[in-house]
Amino acid sequence: MAIKLITAQPGSYKTAMMMELANKMSSEGRPIYLCNVRGLKPEIPFPYQVLDHFKDWVDTPETSVIFIDEVQEFTRDVPTNCKTEDLPTWMTLLEKHRHEGKDIFIVTQHPMFIHTHVRRLTSEHIHLVRNGNVPFAAKRSWGFVESDPDDFQKATFKNGCTTTIYRPNKEVFNWYESTVLDTHKFKVPPKLIKGVAMVAGIIGFAVWIGYPVATKYLHMSDKEVTAKVHDEPVLPSDPSNMTLAERAKYDAAMAGLTPEQYADLMHPETRNAELQAKNDVRMETIAIKYNPNRPYEVDTSQIQYEVTAKPVFSGCMKMKGKYVAYTQQGTILHDVSQSDCRKLMEDGDRPFNYFQVQNNRPAQVNNAMPQVQMQPNYSSYQANNYVQPNLQRSSVNGANSQSSFSF
Template identity: 25%
Template sequence: MIYLYTGVPGAGKTLFCLRDMYDFWKADAVRKTKEAKVHEGEWANYARPVYVSRVKDLAVPGWKLLENPAEWHKCEVGAIIMMDECQEDFPPRPNGSNVPEHVARIADHRHKAQDLFLITQHPSSIDNFVRRRVEQTNWVLRKFGSKLVVFYSWPGVCEAPEKSKGSGFKRERLYPKEVFSWYKSAEAHTHQFKLPREAWYFAAALVAIPLAGFVLYQAVIGLGFKPDEKRPEGNLQTEKKDGKPLEPPRPPDPVKTYLTAYTPRLEGLPHTAPAYDQMTQPTRVPVPAACVDIRKTCTCYTQDATKLNMDQALCRQIVASGFFVQFNPERERREQVASGASRAAESRPQTDRSGYRFPENDNYVGVTSNGAAVLTYDRPRSAAQVAQAAPSENVAGPVVEQAQGIGRGRVIMSQ
């Protein structure tokens, strides 16, 4: 296989390449000892030959220095070959130019069971013929000159690692310190850890914020304020103002309290006084019980025959289409009215109701609490018919040409 290691100068490309290549080399030898059924401690006798170029003071036992990287293909079968700064051996060529032998032999490196570890700063720095045959791309990204790097890997060749972080396998790796003793490394001396500017800003904020709080606290104390000291309530009566002691708060005047409680909020309506608030909680809800549309004026009445302040358009809509009440606003009251009407009918002659000249089969609803009789009609009645049915002075409001309401016409008559 061909492994490509990339990264900016000083990122640790050579360091991690040597570490990975050593692990690859040893794991292969250990596997062979197991196949040969010999002790694992003898793995060095089964290790493959290793050739390294452009690495100073190489100190790994059994590894050899490759003097002429252009002759890499002359290494023996099964060799592991590492070429640092491989762009010097495989530089980009113009299109259509002849392919050098050491470049062309990349295509058949598998025939000799060889593995290549190539190191360069960027994939675009090497010959396209070699780049297309890379089987794994690794990118070393160092963090702030520290010994911690982000290590990205892609299968095959990654043309632009800096733009392909999302598609690569990402892991964090620490510098393998033991590798520094294998060769003379420039990374160990020329790159020192440097905090980013944002880290300095954060550190400065950690110091400045508490300091500013302390200074502000001292300033407040200097002005005479003591945030932690509470003023005792008992001292309020003994404090002096202009040399005179403050008087304790006086209890409220019971006469004024009584008069205030029984003074109506609305003049003329005693039940609006505060004293009756607990007794005047709403137990009923007003609904449009009857609506009359006559002479460009539409009026709706509640179930107590009181006028509703309603928009004309809504009133006419109710007259035309009716209005469905989804709740029962008068259940208890209707039961009381029905019971009262029944007792009244039993206590007076039948002619009392006929005194209004209402036919017995008309829809007489009953008597409300304020003495109003509610009459309903299943069909329109003219003004003359209404006047004939009941004296005009008994009609609540003007005599209507047509009265229509909730489901059917209604006319409200006073008793």
């Protein structure tokens, strides 16, 4: 049981919505009262009664549903700054309409047209927006009276607004005098025509620019397939009567290869020799330019070497006030931290070398005595003097030999 407000600009189906709601609630067995609806016709399918003034709602029975069209005509005579005790009795009794189970629907063009006392008692606000004489309207709903319902920024879910589409039943326009069918025939909005034309122009320009490119890439595969079909050799019906060249071409086609690829597979040494001739990387064929005065300017970009050593941390030295680490070959290790060098130089904490090759073979000891040839040195036993031959002793054979005497 509540007071509900329906607002819309003229010709936006606000009265049509009111009559549809009256027909729906009449089917629920509730008494319907219509007030200030112009030109009611006998085609109305539900029972109803007419009120001459908004103030007559107080005389309706319980559970009644009262519809007041153009409600501003009944509230504009009441001053806006009127005190509550000076308000008409029928307006103050709206505060207790729930006690009798009544629903009141008031219809106007703008919420600010009605009295502030009525607005404060309203619990639901429906605003219809119809643009370009289209056969439907946007239905915006709030749980309170929105003072500016035409503001698009306020018609958001964040601001408590729910938006749907309202399409009136065409039979409703036969129940009362409506100018909608006479003066609001549907016309395509000029802005819509311009928008559609602009979108069509953009699409046409995009197609005109992109069609050649798309055709090129989309039909490229078809051309490749066609070229492949034309390039495929015609296989003879009897392979036994082919020459060696024809046989090789036939075998290549059966394997899905070109004749060149098939020849490389059958004779890889020929292909390897060609590659070796183009890029000979043998050590005896490599020639480099080396200048001993510029040892760092050796061009080794075309040379491949077998690695025989790897850089290993060897120690640190102090250079220009900073520690510098070096490898076993004396090359500098640029990424060794100062703290690691300080640990070695100042604390004597040398890291273990996991890459040093250990010599586990025992040393061979030769226990054989050297052979020295001892040759006698007779010269050391000979006298240093010389004896004349006539002074040498002569040997005598037998006693008293007279061979040396003469008479």
